[in-house]
Amino acid sequence: MKRPDPGRVGVVALRVVRQLKRDRRTIALITFAPIFLMLLFGYALSGEMTGVQLGLVDGGGHPALRDHLLSIQDFDILRLGSESDAEKLVAGGRLDGAVVIYPEEVRVLLDASSLQITQAIITAVRDGLGQEGAGRASETLLVTRYIFGYDLEMIDTIGPAILGFVVFFFTFILAAISFLRERTLGTLEKFMVSPLSRIEIVSGYILGFSLVAVIQSATTLLIVIYLFGVPMRGSILDAFIVILLLGAGALALGSFVSNFARSEFQVVQFIPVVIIPQIVLCGVFWPVQSIPGFLRPLSNILPLTYASDALRAIMLKGSSLSEIFPDLAFLCGFFLLMFAAATLMLKREVG
Secondary structure, three states, X not given: OOOOOHHHHHHHHHHHHHHHHHOHHHHHHHHHHHHHHHHHHHHHHHOOOOOEEEEEEEOOOOHHHHHHHHHOOOEEEEEEOOHHHHHHHHHOOOOOEEEEEOOOEEEEEEEOOOHHHHHHHHHHHHHHHHOOOHXXXXXXXXXXXXXXXXXXXXXXXXXXXXXXXXXXXXXXXXXXXXXXXXXXOOHHHHHHOOOOOHHHHHHHHHHHHHHHHHHHHHHHHHHHHHHOOOOOOOOHHHHHHHHHHXXXXXXXXXXXXXXXXXXXHHHHHOHHHHOHHHHHHOOOOOOHHHOOHHHHHHHOOOHHHHHHHHHHHHHHHOOOHHHHHHXXXXXXXXXXXXXHHHHHHHHHHOO
C-alpha cells in the first residue's frame, strides 16, 4: 500500500477548513450548540422535585408528620375533607398523591405513573413519621395504596414517553430531509408554477409523508406494547390517535425547518436545537416537576410534553380521549401553527 503523502493530506484538510469557513451556519452550530446543550442538561438535571400536587386529609394525630409535609416547599398541598375526595382527585389526575392521617394509621394514596414523584412522597411521609420518635413511629401503621400502577416498572412509566419521542424524532427527520430534497432537485419549483396553491402543495407533501408515518407509528406502538410489555389499559386506537397528531406536528415542523437548510448535513445539525430539548424538558426520562422552574415555560410549549402526558394517561390509567382533551387541543394547535409557518416560508423562499 502506498504511503500517504503528508502534503497531499494537508491540501485536503485545508480544503475542508475553507469550506467550513464559508458555512457560517455550521460554524455557529458547532460553536453554540454544545454550549446550549451543556447548559440545558446541567440546569435540568440539577433541579429538585417541585410543584408536586399533594392532597392532605387531617384526621387527627401525628402533628409532626402534618407540620413536616406542610413545611416542604416542593409540595403544593391541597387540604381535603375525606379520603374518598382524595382518591377521586388522584384518580382524575389532579393530584400526584395524597396523605390521609388517622390517629393510629397513615394512608398514602399514590399515582405510580411517575415513580420519581411516588418515591418523593413516600420519603417525605417516612421522614415526617421519623420526627415523632422511634417508639411513636413504630406504633403507626403506614398503608400505601396505589390508585394507579401498583405493579408498574420503570420501563412501563417511561415507555409511553419514549414511544412519542421515537415517532417525533424519525418523522421530523423524514419530513425535513425529504422536503429539502424536493427543493434541491427542483421538484418544488415545478409545483410552484402549477395552478396548485401553496397550501395545497404543503398539504400534499404532508399527506404523502403521513402514509410512512402511519406505518412507523403503528410498528413502534406494537413493539412497545407486545415486545416490552408496557400495559395498555385504555384504547389502543386512542393511543394511535395521539401518536398521529404528534407525528403530524413533527411533519409540519420538519417541513418548516427544511427552509433553513441547504443540505442534509445542515438538517442533521438542527437535531441538538429541535430534538434534544424534547428529551430533557418533556418528562421523557424524569418528570417535569424535577425541572427548574425557570425552564418549565419551555416544557409548556413543546409538543412531546403533552403527547407524553396523554400516552401515559391512556396506556397506564385507561383514560379516554375526553379526559385528555387539553393535550389533544395543544397537539392540534401545534400542528396548525407549524403548518401555517411552513406554508408562509414556502412563499418566502420559492415564490
